[in-house]
Amino acid sequence: MTILVTGGAGYIGSHTTDRLIEQGTDVIVVDNLLTGHRAAINPKARFYEGDVRDRDFLEGVFTKEKIDGVVHFAANSLVGESMKDPLKYFDNNDYGFIVLLETMVKFDVKKLVFSSTAATYGEAKEIPITETTPQVPTNPYGESKLTMEKFAHWADVAHDLKWVALRYFNVAGAKSDGSIGEDHHPETHLIPIVLQVASGKREKLQIFGGDYATKDGTNVRDYVHVIDLADAHIEALNYLSEGNDSSAFNLGSANGFSNLEIVEAARKVTKQPIPYEIADRRPGDPSTLVASSEKAREVLGWKPNYDDMESIIATAWTWTQQHPNGYEK
Numbered sequence: 001m002t003i004l005v006t007g008g009a010g011y012i013g014s015h016t017t018d019r020l021i022e023q024g025t026d027v028i029v030v031d032n033l034l035t036g037h038r039a040a041i042n043p044k045a046r047f048y049e050g051d052v053r054d055r056d057f058l059e060g061v062f063t064k065e066k067i068d069g070v071v072h073f074a075a076n077s078l079v080g081e082s083m084k085d086p087l088k089y090f091d092n093n094d095y096g097f098i099v100l101l102e103t104m105v106k107f108d109v110k111k112l113v114f115s116s117t118a119a120t121y122g123e124a125k126e127i128p129i130t131e132t133t134p135q136v137p138t139n140p141y142g143e144s145k146l147t148m149e150k151f152a153h154w155a156d157v158a159h160d161l162k163w164v165a166l167r168y169f170n171v172a173g174a175k176s177d178g179s180i181g182e183d184h185h186p187e188t189h190l191i192p193i194v195l196q197v198a199s200g201k202r203e204k205l206q207i208f209g210g211d212y213a214t215k216d217g218t219n220v221r222d223y224v225h226v227i228d229l230a231d232a233h234i235e236a237l238n239y240l241s242e243g244n245d246s247s248a249f250n251l252g253s254a255n256g257f258s259n260l261e262i263v264e265a266a267r268k269v270t271k272q273p274i275p276y277e278i279a280d281r282r283p284g285d286p287s288t289l290v291a292s293s294e295k296a297r298e299v300l301g302w303k304p305n306y307d308d309m310e311s312i313i314a315t316a317w318t319w320t321q322q323h324p325n326g327y328e329k
């Protein structure tokens, strides 16, 4: 089987590419390297540098390669940035997805797994969030991903293009040998920033908001290890190969950790003090996002192997220590 991975040079895409290759799948990566890194791509993958919005480029890849299915990660994905520059998100995430869907239809590729997000739920009325919880995004990033789910639905109705939308909650950790990991510039995600403080690269952490209606006033998130997440994509491809219907699945752990609890867990792992201060709320942040992933467990047979926060952070810490400057030499 030959799988096209868009965004395969990025954080989650590079780990998924690696897992697919470990399982003997032939992988093609398309990435414009805007936030990804060439060095993150498993060398056994065939890499095409370009933008999914570039129709000629994408059709060229589909012409050259015989593609059986697509795993689509390429997107912009920062809640805060999307509040300031919403149109960038609709252009890259939604227009990019249209070009991909049209190309798949043109080349008769019928299997698609793509990244959706917990951010499509917004300020959920029920916790844990299930797949039937109403999706009411509180930021343009979540809106752009909800729109992708709607596009995919109609592409199936009209063209029989079968898809799985994986609604990830907060993704964290790294491959356990520390060879690949998370490296964003600038880094905005909580755990890598906490570890930058632990390793002395930053003086202190700012925690955005201390007055939410949560256990300690800080936001609560549900963290899933990047390797467990990568495996879910492989299971979703298998699910489509078995001829099943299009569907969406939450991927999380059902455990909510407050931002302060993340600092505590990172202190235990790193044995560093990790100073922080409470700062203003970050616009667009829902107070609590915690998943029920029962459906993924039952239907996809997904079994996450990392189920405690310290072991998730420990893998990110290994990566941080081995690569203090990320992928930069």
Ligand SMILES: NC(=O)c1ccc[n+]([C@@H]2O[C@H](COP(=O)([O-])OP(=O)(O)OC[C@H]3O[C@@H](n4cnc5c(N)ncnc54)[C@H](O)[C@@H]3O)[C@@H](O)[C@H]2O)c1
Residues within 6 Å of the ligand: 006, 007, 008, 009, 010, 011, 012, 013, 030, 031, 032, 033, 034, 035, 036, 037, 050, 051, 052, 053, 072, 073, 074, 075, 076, 077, 092, 096, 115, 116, 117, 118, 167, 168, 169, 170, 171, 172
């Ligand atoms: N990190 C998380 O916690 C999280 C949670 C939920 C959903 N997601 C989703 O998962 C996916 C991957 O996220 P990530 O954290 O690995 O991000 P990332 O920025 O590390 O990876 C995205 C990759 O896509 C590439 N890319 C972006 N736009 C492109 C385009 N138009 N053409 C070609 N390549 C393009 C980037 O260069 C990068 O390599 C995204 O769709 C994101 O919305 C991430």
Ligand SMILES: O=c1ccn([C@@H]2O[C@H](COP(=O)(O)OP(=O)(O)O[C@H]3O[C@H](CO)[C@@H](O)[C@H](O)[C@H]3O)[C@@H](O)[C@H]2O)c(=O)[nH]1
Residues within 6 Å of the ligand: 077, 078, 079, 116, 117, 118, 119, 168, 169, 170, 171, 188, 189, 190, 191, 193, 205, 206, 207, 208, 209, 219, 220, 221, 259, 282, 285, 289
């Ligand atoms: O310096 C920082 C960075 C983050 N946070 C907080 O930490 C929590 C987690 O933030 P972050 O790591 O930026 O992740 P989210 O904003 O929750 O979004 C992530 O998780 C979503 C799913 O829940 C995905 O859709 C997004 O792509 C992904 O970036 C939030 O409460 C932030 O306000 C801080 O307090 N200080």
